[in-house]
Structures are given as C-alpha cells and as structure tokens.
Amino acid sequence: MERITIDPITRLEGHGKIEIFLNEEGEVANTYFQIPELRGFERFCVGRPVEEMPLLTNRICGVCPEAHHMAAAKAIDAVYHVTPPRPAKLLRELLYSGFYFTDHTTHFYALGGPDFVMGPDAPVAERNILGVIHKVGLEIGGKVIQARKYGHTIVEIIGGRKVHPCTSIPGGLTKGINEEQRKQIEEMGLWAIEFAQFSLKLFNDIVLGNQAYVDLILGDAYTHRTYYIGTVDDNNRVNFYDGLVSVVAPDGTRIGKYGPGDYTDWIAERVEPWTYLKFPYLKKVGWKGFVDGQDSGVYCATPLSRLNAADGMATPRAQEEYEKFYSTLGGKPVHQRLATHWARLIELLYAAERIVELATDPEITSDNIHTIPTETPTEGVGIVEAPRGTLTHHYWTDERGVVTRANLIVGTTNNHAPISMSINKAARSLIHKGVVVNEGLLNMVEMAFRAYDPCFGCATHSLPGQMPLQVTIRDARGEPIQVLRQHC
Amino acid sequence: MDDTASAPTLVLGLGNPILGDDGVGWRVVEEVARLTGGQAGSVELDYVALGGLSLMERMIGYRRVILVDAILTGRAPLGTVHRFPLEALPPDVCTHSGSTHDTSLQNALRVGRAMGAQLPDTILIVGVEARSVFDFSEELSPEIAAAVPHAARYVIQSLQEA
Structure with missing residues (x-):
C-alpha cells in the first residue's frame, strides 16, 4: 500500500x-x-471560581477567544440561575457581532479566499493575502486592515480590551457604553455593511463569474448529504448569540430544536482509536460510521450549516443574499461544502447589519446591565455560535460556585467527522x-x-x-x- | 494607519500563559520588568496571545520589537535560549509568528508595509526551547523555568545594544 x-x-x-x-x-x-489536541483544560478548570471561566476559557484559543468568553458568560448565567437584563444581552451580542465581522473577514481574505482569488493551482507562495492584494488591488489590503480594526474596536469598547474581553459576569456586564461610544460603533457598522457588500460583489465577480469555479463548488468531490445544526431566533432566523439550536435532516426537514440544557439529549461523542479528538454525532440518529445520508448521525456546524438550519436571515440585505444563495445553488439545503465560503460572506453582511441594528436600539446605552445573582450556583450550559461552529460550555459547581467539572464541545469538533x-x-x-x-x-x-x-x-x-x-x-x-x- | 506608539521599542511576550511551557514568553517579560524595576526607559513591555495579522497590528508604530516566545526547533536541549532576527527564522521551526488562521508574521508585515503602516525596522526573536505546549497548566517545566532569568538577560542585553 x-x-x-x-x-x-x-x-x-x-x-x-x-x-x-x-x-x-x-x-x-x-x-x-x-x-x-490541547489536553487537560477541563481538569485545569476544576477548583477555580466559576466566574473566572469567561477569562480562562478565552485563553483556550487565540483565534476565537471572544466566542469562548461569550459561551462561558452564558454558562455562568445559567450556573447562577440568573437572566441578564435586556441591555446587557444587546451589548454582548453587539460585541459578538463585531468579533464575527473581524473573524469572517480574516477567513475570507487570508485563509479561504486565496484559493479562489488566486486559483487552486496557483503557487503556494502566491496563494495568500499578499497574492489577493496584488491581484485585486492595494486598496483591498487597506480595507481588510480597517475591517479588522473596527471589529477589534467594538470588542474593546464593550469587552474592556481587544481580542480577550473581560467584562462578562454572572447576570450581565461590568460596564455599559455611553452615547459617544454608541455613535462610534454605529458609524463603524455602517462602514462594515458597505465592506460586506463589497466582499460579496468580489465573490460574485471572481468566483460565480468563473464557470470552472462554479463547477468546482457544485461538483461531487466536495458534496456531503449530512445533517446540519445552527442557532436560530424565535422566527427561525440565524442568530450567533442566542436562541435554540435547530437541527435539519439532509432532505431539509427540521427534526427539532434544542436549548442549552438539552444538548446531551441530542449530541453524543464517538471515540476512534487513531485520534484523541472525539467525533460528535446526533444521538437520535446514531453513529453509522463516516458516511452521509439520512440514516447517519454525522452532522455539520458551519456558516453553511447555520443557513441550512434556519429559515432565513434576520436583517434585510443578508436576507436578499440568502435568497440569491439558494436560488443560485438549487434550493435548500445546500450540501456543497465549498459553498461555505459564500455562506460565510452572507453572515459577514448579517453581522455588519446587526451591529447597526443593535447600536441604534434605544436601550443600548442603558445602565441597566446587571442582574445580581441571588440563587445558589449549581450547574449550567451556555451555547453560542462560534464562527466555525456551535460552541457549548457546560460547568458544574459546588454551592460556593467553585468548578467541580467542565465539559466543552468546541466549534471545530462538531465538524471532525464531516472534515474527515x-x-x-x-x-x-x-x-x-x-x-x-x-x-x-x-x-x-x-x-x-x-x-x-x-x-x-x-x-x-x-x-x-x-x-x-x-x-x-x-x-x-x-x-x-x-x-x-x-x-x- | 494613524496609530502612534507610546515608546520606540516594544518587548512582547508571546504565548498562552495557561498552556504550560507555551507561557514562557510571558514569564520572561515579567522577569525583564522585575529586573529593570519598571525603569526600562523608552521601552514598552507587554504580553499577548496573538499571531499573524493581529501580531503585526500590535507592532504598528514601534521602531524596534523584541518577541519573546517558546520555540520548538527539536535540535537543542530544553531551556536553550535562541536569539536571532526575524529574517533568520528557520522555516521549519515552531513559534507564534506563524499564525495559520490568517497568514505568517512575515506575510502580515509585508501586507502592513504595503498599506503604509509604520512597522519596526528591527524585529528580534528571543526563543526558549520548549516541548510541553499541549497541556494546560500554569507551571513551566523545570528546565524552562530555569531558563527564564537567562532569557530575560538576553532581552535586556539586546535592549542595551540598540
């Protein structure tokens, strides 16, 4: 062999x-x-005050610390049986939208995009962000840097510092924002919408305008008919911060929705002898091996999955793109994995629009940002959508709020079987x-x-x-x- | 690119402070702060867990940057302190300057310079040979912990050579 x-x-x-x-x-x-695999994080957490988790968990990963911070924030709310006031939820989601804007921008222009902009056969030395700049034009580099700066600034204003936010506590946030900061965020959000539309146009011109790429995307090589999961709001629209996790079958049928407290009813984890990393699958469908189809519990949690698992986007421009996405690719669900790059840009536009929506909410500058916990801490689960997949944090504590056990299912792990x-x-x-x-x-x-x-x-x-x-x-x-x- | 730095020289401890030996960069910069009694003059000391574009963005505005990091060459005893300019970074060596989520630090610097960002003329790497960078812990291995004062002196010596 x-x-x-x-x-x-x-x-x-x-x-x-x-x-x-x-x-x-x-x-x-x-x-x-x-x-x-990075080992021993759950053990590392035991014995620490649970309110430290939003700070500790955002050190797990240098790519999406904001996602870990937010999942941990929601988990500690649950551990203390406390619901943050609406302004605190809005602020957390606003921070999170700023983070998404940065993260999706970076992926498209530096990681996934070069394959298309430069072409999969381009020399590896050119297939990177520098190559994109040379091909598309110098101004695109400046826009990417500006986009990242704006996203980081939103995180810093609400989260207290860039990249590793530190303001979430059980029941809300330690600080709010003032009118000047609100206005600054709104202006950055308006710029972000234009940038996201520019990015979608670039994708449209370079990728959809090239039949070879369209054939590559639609080809069988990158197609799997799996289940999809993604968080949706009350109207079954994509939401990154809050809602229920929608589960849809390969034929597009929604088989249910679950809240954080029920994740163990839906998700189980498979161990294989050749890797330390586990393979999550849908418990209700069962593990049938590395195969796709209606009978296999393999599921996917990505931007494409979130679009497939939802009925639409909650903002108008992103909804237009959502409709174009499915009409171009032949209806729901879309199983072609390379379409994930397009889905990610639709989410980029949604994140940008959501920044403006949240920044113009009348309650966003309210100082009602914390509900003081009064109950004894026990156990809690927090779920958010990390850019690369559904992120679940589950903590158990003693009556003093000291962690006795922790379990994390991180974004990428969901996709371990589909990636393989x-x-x-x-x-x-x-x-x-x-x-x-x-x-x-x-x-x-x-x-x-x-x-x-x-x-x-x-x-x-x-x-x-x-x-x-x-x-x-x-x-x-x-x-x-x-x-x-x-x-x- | 209107960012202006507070000091001409930046010493950055790189790594994850809760991932065993990966946190050595932070400890070395803490030691530099202790040895200089916070009197490092025109030098700013900081600790970050960044790579690629984010690391490049953090360096905007400085004339000179010293990156202190765990390094995995696999060709030197644990705790060996390496010192070399960024341009001399061997391609098969592990440090935080290669963020694979976006791009390598070298590419990120080219992007930044193309955008007109004021980026350092000199980037020096002080690396401590490490191995245990996959297990969460706040403790350094004994060999790595023993290397912290040496690495800190290397940093201070490098600052004086300017």
Whole structure:
C-alpha cells in the first residue's frame, strides 16, 4: 500500500496531518486526519471560581477567544440561575457581532479566499493575502486592515480590551457604553455593511463569474448529504448569540430544536482509536460510521450549516443574499461544502447589519446591565455560535460556585467527522492511478477542509514559522518513492 | 494607519500563559520588568496571545520589537535560549509568528508595509526551547523555568545594544 502524507496542513491552526493510503492499483484506499489536541483544560478548570471561566476559557484559543468568553458568560448565567437584563444581552451580542465581522473577514481574505482569488493551482507562495492584494488591488489590503480594526474596536469598547474581553459576569456586564461610544460603533457598522457588500460583489465577480469555479463548488468531490445544526431566533432566523439550536435532516426537514440544557439529549461523542479528538454525532440518529445520508448521525456546524438550519436571515440585505444563495445553488439545503465560503460572506453582511441594528436600539446605552445573582450556583450550559461552529460550555459547581467539572464541545469538533469525510472524498476523486500528485492537486484536497475554517489548536501555542508542507508518497513496502515539499 | 506608539521599542511576550511551557514568553517579560524595576526607559513591555495579522497590528508604530516566545526547533536541549532576527527564522521551526488562521508574521508585515503602516525596522526573536505546549497548566517545566532569568538577560542585553 502506498502512503501519501500531507504534513502539516498549511494554513490550519496547530499541527495537522493527513495520511492518504493508496492500494496496489494506486487508488485511494483510506484517509486519516490527525491533529494533536490541547489536553487537560477541563481538569485545569476544576477548583477555580466559576466566574473566572469567561477569562480562562478565552485563553483556550487565540483565534476565537471572544466566542469562548461569550459561551462561558452564558454558562455562568445559567450556573447562577440568573437572566441578564435586556441591555446587557444587546451589548454582548453587539460585541459578538463585531468579533464575527473581524473573524469572517480574516477567513475570507487570508485563509479561504486565496484559493479562489488566486486559483487552486496557483503557487503556494502566491496563494495568500499578499497574492489577493496584488491581484485585486492595494486598496483591498487597506480595507481588510480597517475591517479588522473596527471589529477589534467594538470588542474593546464593550469587552474592556481587544481580542480577550473581560467584562462578562454572572447576570450581565461590568460596564455599559455611553452615547459617544454608541455613535462610534454605529458609524463603524455602517462602514462594515458597505465592506460586506463589497466582499460579496468580489465573490460574485471572481468566483460565480468563473464557470470552472462554479463547477468546482457544485461538483461531487466536495458534496456531503449530512445533517446540519445552527442557532436560530424565535422566527427561525440565524442568530450567533442566542436562541435554540435547530437541527435539519439532509432532505431539509427540521427534526427539532434544542436549548442549552438539552444538548446531551441530542449530541453524543464517538471515540476512534487513531485520534484523541472525539467525533460528535446526533444521538437520535446514531453513529453509522463516516458516511452521509439520512440514516447517519454525522452532522455539520458551519456558516453553511447555520443557513441550512434556519429559515432565513434576520436583517434585510443578508436576507436578499440568502435568497440569491439558494436560488443560485438549487434550493435548500445546500450540501456543497465549498459553498461555505459564500455562506460565510452572507453572515459577514448579517453581522455588519446587526451591529447597526443593535447600536441604534434605544436601550443600548442603558445602565441597566446587571442582574445580581441571588440563587445558589449549581450547574449550567451556555451555547453560542462560534464562527466555525456551535460552541457549548457546560460547568458544574459546588454551592460556593467553585468548578467541580467542565465539559466543552468546541466549534471545530462538531465538524471532525464531516472534515474527515470531505478529505477522503476529495482524495478519492482527485487522486487516481497515473495522476502525478502535485501541489495544486494536494491543495484541492486541503480545500476540502479549509472550507470548514477549522481551528484545532490556536495561535496561543507554538506554530511553525512557515507551515512546512511535506508530501511523502510511499510504495507498497513503505519506502518513500517521491517527496514533495513547500516551505521546507 | 494613524496609530502612534507610546515608546520606540516594544518587548512582547508571546504565548498562552495557561498552556504550560507555551507561557514562557510571558514569564520572561515579567522577569525583564522585575529586573529593570519598571525603569526600562523608552521601552514598552507587554504580553499577548496573538499571531499573524493581529501580531503585526500590535507592532504598528514601534521602531524596534523584541518577541519573546517558546520555540520548538527539536535540535537543542530544553531551556536553550535562541536569539536571532526575524529574517533568520528557520522555516521549519515552531513559534507564534506563524499564525495559520490568517497568514505568517512575515506575510502580515509585508501586507502592513504595503498599506503604509509604520512597522519596526528591527524585529528580534528571543526563543526558549520548549516541548510541553499541549497541556494546560500554569507551571513551566523545570528546565524552562530555569531558563527564564537567562532569557530575560538576553532581552535586556539586546535592549542595551540598540
């Protein structure tokens, strides 16, 4: 059996490794996707005051600390059986919308977008944000930097500091915003709407205007008919901060919605011998292996999943794009994973519109931002939509509020099984006997998982300076017959 | 790009302070603060868990930056202190300067410079050879903890060489 190893995965958090095993005929026999897991966080939390969790958990990951902060904030509300006043909820969601705006911008322009803007066959040295700037124009770089700055500033105004917010406490927030800050956020939000519309136009021109890319998106190589989950509001519209988690089947039927307290009725976790990371699946459907279809409990939690699991977007411009998305791609649900990049931009527009909506809510500058907890703390679950998937924090405490146990299901983990399936399927359709494995081809395998915006480790632990990519092809005896490298 | 820095030189401890040896960059900068008694003159000391574009954005406005980080070369004993300019960062070495969520620090700096951002002329890396960066803990391994004063002196020496 031949073995092709892509190690580590370029542009993915932490070290990742894909192993592709070929059979005697040179066809893909099997693929394994391995990543090292950061260990012991749940144990690390035990013995600490639960109100520290929004600060501690946002140190898990350098990519989405705001998501961990917010899931932890909602979990500690639940632990203390307290509901924050409406202005506090609005402010948290406003902070979160600013974060989403930054995160989705970064993914499109630096991580996922270059595959399309530069093309999957472009040399790896050009397939990055610098290449995008050279191709699209210098002003785009300035806009991306500006977009990130605005998102960070919104987080800082409400969260007390950039990137690692520190203002959520059980029952609300430690500080509100004044009229001057509100106005500043509103102005940034108006700019953000224009930027998101510009980004969608760019996607429309470069990707949808290129038949080869449309064929790539709609092709079978990147298609899986799985279940989808995503948080929705009372009207079944996408919401990042609050609501119920909607679950839809591969045929688009909603099979139910669950609140934070019921997540264990819906989600179970599978352990495989070849990786430490677990594979969550829908308990009510059951684990049938790495397969798609109505009978397999494999589900997906991504921007595409959120759109599939909802009935629409809660803001007008994003709703227009939502309708165009499904009419262009042939109706709901959309199973083509590369469409996730488009879905992410629709969410970018929604985040921008939501910033303006929340910043102009009459209650947003209210000083009624905290409900003092009066009950004995016990146990609680908080769920938010991290940009890369539904994020669940579950804490147990003693009567003093000291953590006795914690369980986290992070965004990317939801997608572990679908990512493995996508890599396998892409490899099977792209690697055949006689086909020479080259960088462009391997990048197309990598594109399979890049659409999920996976984040296993984070910028908060050591990473390779240049993310070397080494591909080793081995013959049936395990001897290397070809070694391809980039950044090495 | 109208950001102006409060000091011409920035010393940044990189890493995750609750991820074992990964937090060594923070500890070294704390030690620098202790040794200099907060009297480092025109030097700003800070601790961040950032990479890529975010790290580049943090460096805007400074003439010189010293990044202190855990480093995994796999070719030196634990606790070995490395010191080299960013340009000399070997491609197969692990540090926080390579954020894979967006882009490498080197690319991020090119983006920033292309945008007209005032970015440092000199970026020096002081790296402590580490290994245990996957287990959550506030404790450093003994070899790494023992290297903290050495690394701090390297930083101070580098500041004086300006």
